[in-house]
Amino acid sequence: MKKRIVSMLAFVLMVSMVLAACSKNDNGNASSSAPSSGSGAASEQSSEPVKVKLFAVQEPNIDLATNKFTKFAEEKFNIKFNFETVPSDGAKEKRQISLASGDYPDAYMLTAYLDQFSQADLLKYGKQGVLIPLNDLIKEYAPNIQAALDSNADLKAFSVAPDGNIYGLPAYTQCFHCSYPNKMWINTKWLDNLKLQMPKTTEEFKKVLEAFKNDDPNGNGKKDEVPLSGSTEDFGVRVVPFLMNAFVYDDDRNHLVLKDGKVGSAATTEEWRQGLTYIKSLYDEGLIDPGAFTQNAEAFKKIGENGDAQILGAGAGMHPAIFVNIDVGNKNSKDYNPVTPLTGPNGVSLATHDGGGVSPGAKFAITNKASKDAQIAMIKLVDYMFTTEGQTNAASGMEGIDWRKPKDGEVALGEGVTPQVATIPAVEGEAPRNAGWSGMGHFYMPKEYRDSFVQGTDIYDSANYERRLYQATLLYQGHEPKDLFPLWAIWLDPAEVDEASMLQTNIRTYIDENALQFITGHKNLEKDWDGYVKGLNDLKLGRYLEILQKAYDGSTFKQ
Numbered sequence: 001m002k003k004r005i006v007s008m009l010a011f012v013l014m015v016s017m018v019l020a021a022c023s024k025n026d027n028g029n030a031s032s033s034a035p036s037s038g039s040g041a042a043s044e045q046s047s048e049p050v051k052v053k054l055f056a057v058q059e060p061n062i063d064l065a066t067n068k069f070t071k072f073a074e075e076k077f078n079i080k081f082n083f084e085t086v087p088s089d090g091a092k093e094k095r096q097i098s099l100a101s102g103d104y105p106d107a108y109m110l111t112a113y114l115d116q117f118s119q120a121d122l123l124k125y126g127k128q129g130v131l132i133p134l135n136d137l138i139k140e141y142a143p144n145i146q147a148a149l150d151s152n153a154d155l156k157a158f159s160v161a162p163d164g165n166i167y168g169l170p171a172y173t174q175c176f177h178c179s180y181p182n183k184m185w186i187n188t189k190w191l192d193n194l195k196l197q198m199p200k201t202t203e204e205f206k207k208v209l210e211a212f213k214n215d216d217p218n219g220n221g222k223k224d225e226v227p228l229s230g231s232t233e234d235f236g237v238r239v240v241p242f243l244m245n246a247f248v249y250d251d252d253r254n255h256l257v258l259k260d261g262k263v264g265s266a267a268t269t270e271e272w273r274q275g276l277t278y279i280k281s282l283y284d285e286g287l288i289d290p291g292a293f294t295q296n297a298e299a300f301k302k303i304g305e306n307g308d309a310q311i312l313g314a315g316a317g318m319h320p321a322i323f324v325n326i327d328v329g330n331k332n333s334k335d336y337n338p339v340t341p342l343t344g345p346n347g348v349s350l351a352t353h354d355g356g357g358v359s360p361g362a363k364f365a366i367t368n369k370a371s372k373d374a375q376i377a378m379i380k381l382v383d384y385m386f387t388t389e390g391q392t393n394a395a396s397g398m399e400g401i402d403w404r405k406p407k408d409g410e411v412a413l414g415e416g417v418t419p420q421v422a423t424i425p426a427v428e429g430e431a432p433r434n435a436g437w438s439g440m441g442h443f444y445m446p447k448e449y450r451d452s453f454v455q456g457t458d459i460y461d462s463a464n465y466e467r468r469l470y471q472a473t474l475l476y477q478g479h480e481p482k483d484l485f486p487l488w489a490i491w492l493d494p495a496e497v498d499e500a501s502m503l504q505t506n507i508r509t510y511i512d513e514n515a516l517q518f519i520t521g522h523k524n525l526e527k528d529w530d531g532y533v534k535g536l537n538d539l540k541l542g543r544y545l546e547i548l549q550k551a552y553d554g555s556t557f558k559q
Contacts, residue, residue, distance in 0.1 A: 047078065049074065049078050049079055049080040050077075050078055050079050050080065050371070050373045050374050050377045051079075051080050051082060051374070052079050052080070052081055052082065052106050052107060052370070052374045052377060052378060053082045053084060053105040053106045053107075053369075054081050054082070054083055054084065054105055054106065054107050054108075054109055054378075055084045055086075055095065055098060055104070055105045055107070055108045055109070055110070056083055056084070056085055056086075056108075056109050056110070056111075056437075056440055057085070057086055057087070057088055057091045057110065057111045057114055057115060057439075057440060058083075058085040058086070058087060059088055059111065059438050059439065059440070060088075061432035061434065062432070062434055062436075062437070062438060063434055064081075064083045064085055064437070065081075065083060066434065067434050067435070067436075067437065068397070068398050068401065068433075068434060068435040068436075069393055069394055069397070069398060069435060069436050069437055069441070070437075072393065072398060073381055073384075073394075076384070077377050077380055077381050077384075078377065079377050079378075079381065084098070084105050086115075088111075088114055091110075091111070091114045091115035092114065092115040094115075095108065095110065095115045095117075099121075099125060099130065104130070104367055104369065105367065105369070106366065106367060106369050106370035106371075106374050106378075107364070107365065107366045107367065107370055107374070107378050108168075108363075108364065108365050108367070109363065109364050109440055110362075110363040110364070110440070111363065111438075111439035111440050111442075112170070112171035112173070112359060112361075112363045112439065112442060113359075113439060114439065116170075116171070116359065116361045116362060116363045117168055117361050117362045117363075117365060118360070118361045119161075119360050119361055119491050119492070119497075120492075120494055120497045121361070122161060122167040122168050122361065122362055122365070123161060123162075123167070123491075123494045124494065125167070125365075126161065126165060126167035129368055130367055130368055131167045131168060131365045131366070131367060131368075132167075132366050132367065132368055132370075132375070133165040133166060133167060134165075134166045134167070134168070134169070134365075134366065134379065135164075135165060135166050137366075137375055137376065137379040138166065138379065138383075141376055141379050141380055141383065142379050142380065142382065142383035142386075143383065144383045144384075144386035144387055144444075145169070145379075145382065145383050145386050145444075148172075148386055148444055148446075152172075152446065153556065153557070154172075154355060154358075154486075154489060155170070155172050155444075156556055157486065157489035157490070157555060157556045157557060158170040158172065158358060158360065158488075158489050159362075160556060161491060162491050162493075162554055162555075167362065167365060168361070168362025168363070168364055168365035169362055169363065169364045169365075169382065169443070170358060170359075170360075170361060170362050170363060171358070171359075171363045171439075171442045171443060172358055172443065172444050172445065172446070173358065173442045173443075173444075173445045174355070174356025174357065174358055174445065174446065174447070174450075175356055175357050176356070176447065176450060176469075176470060176473055177318065177319060177466075177469035177470060177472070177473045178235075178318060178354075178356060178357040179353060179354060179355065179356040179357060179473075180351050180352065180353055180473050180476040180477065180480075181234075181235060181236030181252065181318045181352060181354065181357075182236045182238070182241040182242045182245070182250075182252050182316065182318075182351065182352040183236060183242070183316070183317065183318060183319070183338055183339075183472060183473075183476065184242045184314055184315075184316055184338070184339040185314065185315050185316075185317060185320045185323075185336040185337060185338055185339070186198070186199075186208070186313065186314045186336065186337060186338075186339050187212070187217070187310070187312065187313050187314065187335050187336060188335060188336070188337045189310075189335040190212060190217035190218070190313060190335075191208070193217050193219065194211050194212075194215055194217050196208055196211060198339065198340075199339065199342065200340065200342065200343060201246075201342055201343045201344070202243070202246045202278055202342050202343070202344050202345065203345075204342075205339070205342055206278075206281070206282060206287070208313075208314075209227040209228055209282065209285075209287040209313065209314070210227075210285065210287065212225050212227040212287075212313035212314075213225055213227045213285075213286060213287060213313075217313070218309050218310050218311065220308075220309045222309075224309065224311050225311050225312075225313055226289050226303055226311050226312050226313060227286075227287045227288070227289075227313040227314065228282070228287055228288050228289060228292070228313060228314045228315075228316075229288075229289035229291065229292045229300060229303050229304075229312060229314075229315055229316075229323075230289075230292040230300060230315060230316035230317065231292065231295050231296050231297045231299065231300040231322075232293070232294065232295065232296065233296065233297055234252075234253075235297075235317065235318045235322065236252070236316060236317050236318035236319075236322075236352075237297060237300065237316050237317045237318075237322060238252060238292075238316060239279075239288060239292050239293075239316045240252075240279060240515060240519075241352050242316055242341075242342075242352075243275065243278065243279050243282075243342070244266075244272070244275040244276075244279070245341060245342075245348075245349075245350040245351055245352060245479075246275070246278075246341070246342040246343060246344030246348055246349060246350070247271045247272070247274050247275035247278065247344045247346070247348055248266045248269055248271035248272050248274075248275060248348065248350075249266055249350045249352075249480075249481050250266060250275075250350075250352060251266075251352055251354065251485075251487075252352050252354075253354075253487070253508070254487060254504060254507070254508055255267040255272075255508070255511055256485045256487060256548070257481070257485065258481070258483040258484060258485040259483060260483075261483075261552075262549065263485050263545050263548050263549050263552060264545065265507075265511075265536070265541060265545065267511045267515075267536070268533050268536060268541075271346070271348070273525055273529060274344075274345075274346075275344075276515060276518045276519060276525060277525055278344075279519050280518060280519045280520075280521070280525070283519050283520060283521075284521070289303070290520075291303075292316070293516055293519075293520075297322055297323070300315070300322065300323050301322065301323050301324070303315075303323065304323035304324040304332065305323075305324060305325060305332065310331075310332055310335070312324075314339070315336065319465075319469050319472075320333060320336045321333075321465070323336075324336060326462050326465060327462055328462055330462075333460065333462075334460040337472075338472035338475055338476075340475045340476075341475075341476060341479045349479055350479055350480065350481060351476040351477075351479035351480055352480070353476075353480035353484060354488060355484075355486065355488045355489065358488060358489075359488070360488055360489060360490075360491075363442070363443075364382055364443070366378055366379070382443060385441060385443040385444070386443060386444045388420060388421070388449060388452070391441070391443060391444060391445060391449065392421055393436065393441075394436060394437050394440075394441030394442075394443070395436060395437065395438065395439075395441040395442050395443075395445075396421075396423065396436050397433055397435035397436035398435040398436065401424065401433055401435040402423065402424055402433060402435050402436060403421050403422060403423050403424055404421075404422050404424055405420075405421075405422070406419035406420065406421070406422045406454050407422070410422060410454045411454065411455065411456075411457060412451060412452050412453065412454060412455070413450065413451050413452075413453050413454075413455040413466060413467060413470055414447075414448075414450075414451025414452065417448075417451045417452055418452065419452055419453070419454045420452040420453070421452060421453050421454065422453070422454035423453070423454070425463075453466075455467045455470075459471060485548070485552070486552075486555070486557060487548070489555070489557075490548070490551040490552055490555045490557075491551060491554075491555065492547065492548075492551045493547070493550065493551065496547050496550075499543075499547065500544065500547045500548070503539070503540055503541075503543065503544040503547070504544065506539050507536065507539050507541055507544055510535060510536060510539055511536070514532050514535075518532075
């Protein structure tokens with residue numbers, strides 16, 4: 001199913017591959033704009049090229065040995081690569097085998113969404129001396145990386161292990177629209193047909209869903225409308241978080257909250273019970289599709305693209321392409337527009353925020369088999385990819401092939417931002433350009449970088465889909481709690497990783513299963529609530545929170 005979703009998002013990624021980044025720190029652009037002063041071209045050197053054995057995933061339509069960016073990088077940094085390539089399928093397992101066998105390369109340049117190192121990997125192999133600390137190399141040869149670490153607290157948190165060492169660098173490719181995944185998209189054509197306003201509160205939303213169910217908004221004389229639906233995956237499609245966020249913060253993963261520096265569980269609060277009561281009232285009236293709690297996104301899309309008549313009133317999702325077609329000639333895409341986070345009866349109006357979807361761990365690391373010359377050459381190459389030119393050449397393809405400088409009159413994605421990069425769309429039938437490293441080249445894409453890409457202004461044109469998502473996400477930005485527990489960027493004690501992982505799985509499963517039982521009426525929110533809370537305590541919720549608190553207290557966020 002994940003492969004189908006990745007395929008479905010191919011267009012978004014074509015644009016977002018280089019656009020998808022945002023940063024909470026607006027100073028990162030200084031390190032992303034100028035070429036590194038520490039990067040010398042091969043023409044200035046008389047020595048033989050530095051040989052580097054590099055482990056890498058070879059994605060479809062890319063041949064690393066003949067790739068145009070490979071050739072460019074080899075010449076610029078006086079490197080001769082010996083690629084140890086693996087296909088996307090099974091990449092993580094092959095990376096693990098590579099390390100375990102002892103026959104590992106000089107460096108790993110992984111694709112974060114396929115096979116990156118976990119934090120536990122970094123600490124394990126760093127302590128063993130297999131992965132070398134990058135701190136001194138960065139200070140001496142990588143001014144762009146250093147500037148980014150100094151200016152971006154999140155990047156620093158992802159990169160610096162508890163012992164102060166940097167054993168690897170993450171793919172800091174924050175996706176703005178991904179960072180607020182739990183959006184709601186409503187059929188505004190139906191609102192117009194029924195002369196209804198965009199709902200702003202939980203009660204207004206309920207009244208709209210009732211009208212969608214009972215007042216024949218599609219005009220076919222049948223009661224075939226599905227007021228609200230979703231599915232069960234991780235890309236914002238679950239219906240509970242958007243609704244729950246009008247009562248108490250729901251992170252859609254582990255249901256954690258942070259208050260006064262202390263981590264807690266939202267799922268034991270009275271506000272959580274109030275949220276479940278509201279969601280149950282929608283379910284009891286047939287306003288939520290029961291399939292939303294069991295179906296996958298493929299089934300969800302069959303509702304959004306129903307053949308005979310448009311039947312979907314509102315859909316949960318990071319973006320509407322999950323449940324409707326957005327390609328040229330689509331019928332329904334423009335009808336679905338974002339609902340601002342709802343305000344609940346107690347004035348709460350929150351939105352799930354996950355730091356941009358950056359996963360803990362690292363995509364780049366150097367091993368103890370690398371010569372000093374190889375270490376220097378590789379850190380200079382990565383430093384180049386912390387500049388606008390280097391990041392774009394690596395991730396998107398070479399200038400003049402996959403991107404160009406903007407023309408007069410072209411507009412950047414970000415408001416008031418000077419455009420720096422315009423993509424050159426692929427031509428149908430054109431052979432693969434093989435000019436960039438795609439995900440292997442994703443390193444540093446802060447908000448300033450993303451906002452500087454040229455994007456058209458017609459948001460319903462599929463070519464400008466990124467602007468549509470950007471504008472929708474602006475409605476959610478700022479609705480996250482003032483204090484967020486940064487689960488994505490804290491480092492757990494290696495001795496407690498396995499315990500925490502087991503507790504996390506058991507507790508999350510228990511919370512989600514009980515939420516569904518309360519919503520569907522299999523459990524009673526009055527009679528069974530205390531037993532539910534006791535069950536959480538029996539699953540050692542307190543111990544889980546203790547482990548997380550210890551990690552948070554020792555993180556760069558508290559220093």
